[in-house]
Each structure stands twice: as structure tokens, then as C-alpha cells.
Amino acid sequence: ERNSMSREFMFENDFAICWKTTxxxxxxxxxxxxxRARTIVALQGGVLKRVDEDGSRKDLVFDTGKAYWYEADPPNNLHADVNEGDEDVVVIVTEFKTEDERNGTRDARADCGCGSDGPCDCRSKIGLPFKLPDGWQPPTTKRDG
Incomplete structure (x- = not known):
């Protein structure tokens, strides 16, 4: 039995960032x-208890194979999720970048290093060579404004 969650980066482009969480x-x-607004697709369903910092609780029910839509969290609102079941809950999370983010997104082709004989075509690829550092996670602090 694992004693901690895992998060595996899937891809990032001008429009979205995607990861798998167990x-x-x-x-x-x-x-x-x-x-950001996001979709969650349950690869292995279950119930996560969402606990907001004000103490409010809500069950998030994920049926295996189903997709769910969530709006961006309210400003300055943090929450934790707890799997109170007896099996892993495995989901794919895709967050959709805002128009402002899309206008300022870095050109991943310039710094990926996958092309040895000229520019690469990373934007057409899903997954590698886009890799985030070990321990990457969504923001864990409140945003300003």
C-alpha cells in the first residue's frame, strides 16, 4: 500500500496543462x-471528500470512465481532498489556461532540447519532452487579488 499520492505530468501547451493524480x-x-477551469476524467473512480479551509465539506463522486467539469476555485480559497475509500482514486486533470495566460505562454520549442538538427515540433507531441520537475504540484498558496 502506498503512503502518499502521486502526480504524473502528461502535457502542457498554449491552451492547457494536464496531469494524472493517484x-x-x-x-x-x-x-x-x-x-483555472478544469475537466477531471476518472480512470479509477471513487469518492474524494473536499474540505475547504473554512471547514465546509463536500463529496466529489467520480465514476470510472466519466468526465466532470469544474470552474476555477474562488479567489483566496484553499481546499484539501481526502480519499476516504479503500481503493486508489485515479484521475486525469486538465486545466484550461485563460486568454491572458495563452497570450504570454512560453514557446516550449525554444527550450525543450529534443531537436538536434534544428527546431523541434514539440507542440505536435503529447507527453515527452515536456517534463516538470519532481514534486510538481498545483499552487498551494492563495493568489493575490
Missing amino acids: VPPHMPLKMHRHD
């Missing part, structure tokens, strides 16, 4: 927020 039983995720 939440083991009885292991709370640390307080965090989602600044």
Missing part, C-alpha cells in the same frame, strides 16, 4: 487551489 486511501492531499 490518491491512495486515507491520505489527504495538502491544501491547494485551482486557478
Whole structure:
């Protein structure tokens, strides 16, 4: 039995960032927020208990194979998620970048290093060579404004 969650980066482009999260039983995720609207697809369903910093609680029910839409979290609102079941909950999270973010997105082709004989075509690829550092996670502090 795992004793901590895992997060695996899938891809990032001008429009979205995507990762897979595995939440083991009885292991709370640390307080965090989602600044962007997102879809969640349950690869292995279950129920996560969302606990907001004000103490309010809500069950998030994920049926295996189903997709769900969530708006961005309210400003200055952190929450934690807890899998109170006995099996892992595995989800794919895709956050959609805002128009402002899209206008300022870095050109990943310039710094990926995958092309040895000239520019690469990374934007047409999903997954590698886009890799985030070990320990990457969504923001865990409140945003300003």
C-alpha cells in the first residue's frame, strides 16, 4: 500500500496543462487551489471528500470512465481532498489556461532540447519532452487579488 499520492505530468501547451493524480486511501492531499477551469476524467473512480479551509465539506463522486467539469476555485480559497475509500482514486486533470495566460505562454520549442538538427515540433507531441520537475504540484498558496 502506498503512503502518499502521486502526480504524473502528461502535457502542457498554449491552451492547457494536464496531469494524472493517484490518491491512495486515507491520505489527504495538502491544501491547494485551482486557478483555472478544469475537466477531471476518472480512470479509477471513487469518492474524494473536499474540505475547504473554512471547514465546509463536500463529496466529489467520480465514476470510472466519466468526465466532470469544474470552474476555477474562488479567489483566496484553499481546499484539501481526502480519499476516504479503500481503493486508489485515479484521475486525469486538465486545466484550461485563460486568454491572458495563452497570450504570454512560453514557446516550449525554444527550450525543450529534443531537436538536434534544428527546431523541434514539440507542440505536435503529447507527453515527452515536456517534463516538470519532481514534486510538481498545483499552487498551494492563495493568489493575490
